[in-house]
Amino acid sequence: MIKYPRACVCGSVLMLFAAILCLAADGGLDPQVLLKPLGKDWPTYNGDYSGKRYSSLAQINQTNVRKLTLRWILQAQSVGIKSAPLMVDGRLYFTTPDNVWAADARTGEIIWHYYRESQGDHIGNRGVGMYHDWLYFETPDCHLICLNAKDGKVRWNIELADPKLGYFSTMAPLIIRDHVIVGVSGDVTDIPGFLESVRPEDGKVEWRWNTEPGVGEPGSETWPRSGDAILHGGGMTWMTGTYDPGLNQLYWGIGNPNPVLNGKIRPGENLYTCSIVSLNPDTGKLNWHFQVSPHDTHDWDATQTPVIFDDEYQGVHRKLLAQASRNGYFFVLDRTTGEHILTKPFIYTDWAKGIDSRGEPVPNPEKEPTPDGTLVSPGSDGATNWMAPSFDPETKLFYVSARRLWSIFYMTAEGKPEGWAGRDRNLWANSVVEAIDYQTGDIRWKHEIGDGEGSAGMLTTAGKLLFTADNSDNLLALDPATGETLWHVNLGGKMLGAPTTYELDGKQYLLTPTSNVILAWGLPEE
């Protein structure tokens, strides 16, 4: 562990007062605070439980966004930052694989840095979860580490799953009351996925929900009866889910089945891979599921944020859930029951024969990978991917970083397929920010962001602003109603995470993780 001298914090009484206000008596982040809509802090991966990434802060708004200026820059000396920095009590907590930093949110000065070298897939890390004074961090070798937020000291370290079998991890743990919800990742080996709840104090497992049903359980009929397919079916829990405290339902997007590109040895729909599921966070019991890609053979995991919001739908007030999925379709569900409401493509797709009575796309077997190649839109990188979407309750539009992407899929396996058992080769991609009207699935506006694959997420604010980045490294402030550019600046690097925002000492900050640097923006001092 590397220690930095604590940044000199001027002890303004006002600041102290503000800090006490947003904290519970025992310090750090009281999970009760998470039940409220997103305010001045940014206390979880998505800001709040809803996944909307909509902030009520409006100091930075359409009238002054052109004046935004740089407050500070933090150079993390690491790989690209894909995490959402938490902002709690004037401190930022952010990560890359193997690394956690705490920094002063006012100055960008690093307070401490935790480093632990590990084996395993270093594809990315989405950040930490926070419970009172403790942080939870997942590692490339699939450990869960609990750190003291104060000084970065390790409290405990447990293995969630064996990295020798191919497990690693990427997601930011989600805290729900006294539960730390953790997921796992995997890719090239045929291993089963799961979601777990552990105790915040010692990491003891409270429940585990396997993404494949047990043999003989409901859902197991969607796997072949003989053989070991269901035991090696994949279904990783890569990304952080959402939560409705009123319904006490936890929503999670589940990864693709294994072997990845070869479905021949796993005939059937392969539940609960490529599904959106609702679980009881206290017991891990499944409430309902909806499968967005039955029997996937294109690596289109359904791990994109299941965003939740309440609104009128055709005259009736409803509790809704929407996902713009990697397979190119936009879905709206009733999140109380999982009842299907709407399915519509948000880019050109050619892999489904239609939509069935359940609202699920019906895959066309002719578009499965073959030894001689199958041309498919979208390619395996997906019509969208990890890039955080946003929902603005004022415009009632859902914003997604979408890709037009063509790829030829090859099946390489000879004999019994194992692992990927195939691969696609990308031909061409370009990207577009889309505003989807969830009532109809129609695209209200499109904002082209250039050739290649977009990588930046979205943030909307009550300042009537939508922040994201284009494929030429420009930070964009768009009008969420029209998609028109209101302001831009070149960041000099790729945004791999999403913009976030918070308020401290009466000042709103906009954070843009850019390559391995975090830039903080604000309005000029009066």
Place this chain on the structure above:
Amino acid sequence: MRLIFGLLVMAVWAAGQGHQATPLPRQQPTEDPAAVERGQALFKSSCGFCHGDDATGARAPDLLRSPVVLRDDGGNLLGPTIRNGRPDKGMPSFTTMKDDQIAAIVAFLHHQANLALHSNRVARDYPLARLLTGNAQAGKAYFDGAGGCSGCHSVTGDLAHIAKKYSPIELQQHMVYPSGNDVSKTATVTLKDGTEYRGKVVHQDEFNIGLMCDDGWYRSFRADEVKISEKDPLEAHRELMRKYTDADIHNLFAYLESLK
């Protein structure tokens, strides 16, 4: 130091590339090919009947997915499993097997597991036999007819001997979308005073356009201050992607592959 730097570079690359650059879950040293070959023969005769000749399972479990194989380090787990067997569960014990025989079987199993880990490779030398499923005659008909290819190409002109230029998989890819070829968009930029600049589009976003002009100079313009008219030579190939069936692609490939 150097090692750490190397790892960092790998990680940066992985971060940028998404899935494509997935490192292996563990670094298995490549096995000695001679040992693998001996191991394969031994495995076939002693184990294949139950576990399948390629170890992917038959009457007995798939060993490429077996934790015993994946966690094994140089035979530390496999050795005892083979020696002792699990007689109560149908796995016989191989008490008389020699150390070097076990070592060879271990090398073979690790080699097979590695193949599975690498099964997402579609290499440059992807075999022609797998791609050559179409009908060259039908491909020619499509080329000259419905595909409209002959409007821009000629098999005796620009595409003559095209199959010699590329490996089979590269030919298929370039045929569907010639990315990587030196064929950029071009544009004519007209300034307010009427001055025109023409060249290859080197940079373009909604704010700026950068041209490598015909006179050899790079020039950049603010998009809102000039008039831009673009020409994209690959537009037709992008439109074709929505039009082809996979059979058209395979037939066309068979045709172009015959142009040696």
